[in-house]
Amino acid sequence: MEFLPEEIEAYAEAHTDAESELLRALSRETHAKVLMPRMLSGHLQGRVLAMISRLVKPSRILEIGTYTGYSALCLCEGLTPAGKLITLDKNEELEGLVRKYLARSGYSPQVDYRIGRAADIIPALEETFDLVFIDADKVNYATYYHLVLDKVRPGGLIIADNVLWSGKVVQPTTKKIDKETQALLDFNRMVQQDQRVRNMLLPIRDGLMIVEKL
Numbered sequence: 001m002e003f004l005p006e007e008i009e010a011y012a013e014a015h016t017d018a019e020s021e022l023l024r025a026l027s028r029e030t031h032a033k034v035l036m037p038r039m040l041s042g043h044l045q046g047r048v049l050a051m052i053s054r055l056v057k058p059s060r061i062l063e064i065g066t067y068t069g070y071s072a073l074c075l076c077e078g079l080t081p082a083g084k085l086i087t088l089d090k091n092e093e094l095e096g097l098v099r100k101y102l103a104r105s106g107y108s109p110q111v112d113y114r115i116g117r118a119a120d121i122i123p124a125l126e127e128t129f130d131l132v133f134i135d136a137d138k139v140n141y142a143t144y145y146h147l148v149l150d151k152v153r154p155g156g157l158i159i160a161d162n163v164l165w166s167g168k169v170v171q172p173t174t175k176k177i178d179k180e181t182q183a184l185l186d187f188n189r190m191v192q193q194d195q196r197v198r199n200m201l202l203p204i205r206d207g208l209m210i211v212e213k214l
């Protein structure tokens with residue numbers, strides 16, 4: 001499901017900073033060679049992530065779900081000079097592509113790219129994060145949220161992608177609810193009721209839940 005009419009999306013992109021040549025190339029190569037290229041954040045959402053990151057000026061970012069590295073490169077745009085982004089993905093097949101674009105971007109020295117299951121890696125991280133981007137398996141969003149919240153500094157942000165799940169979160173209750181939709185309904189409700197945070201569901205692309213830790 002597309003949320004915006006195609007021409008409105010095109011108009012919004014035309015009035016948004018252009019993608020860099022590198023990000024455009026990464027998007028092209030992902031679409032040409034990798035399964036499920038729709039997972040890549042893309043132009044508009046990428047610029048949103050980059051702007052949020054530049055506003056936060058994070059020294060520590062955690063990304064859960066690297067895929068081909070598009071959102072990681074966008075988030076790196078706001079890192080402080082000594083800052084670091086840790087990005088996690090279980091799919092080792094994408095490593096070559098991710099490392100190629102990290103190297104071309106110049107951000108390689110600031111990126112700690114780890115391959116493995118996020119729920120195994122996160123508990124051992126000893127950093128305090130200014131910004132966390134959750135964009136991996138939807139059924140574990142609540143798990144990731146609970147694992148990271150104590151590691152986020154007060155005032156820091158957690159952003160969770162795909163929280164509208166192509167509109168399935170508002171489908172008629174007579175329809176059978178699949179497990180990803182149920183997980184996202186539970187996640188959105190849990191965040192909304194969590195007294196430890198402020199939150200806003202931004203209907204950009206497939207929905208970004210922006211969470212500010214109090």
Ligand SMILES: C[S@@+](CC[C@H](N)C(=O)[O-])C[C@H]1O[C@@H](n2cnc3c(N)ncnc32)[C@H](O)[C@@H]1O
Pocket residue numbers: 039040041042064065066067068069070071072088089090091116117118119135136137
């Ligand atoms: C939607 S894609 C990430 C897209 C990327 N953030 C972007 O915007 O360009 C989700 C990624 O999460 C990874 N993933 C799924 N389950 C995971 C898990 N349990 N641990 C780590 N990564 C996982 C998948 O391999 C996939 O590459």
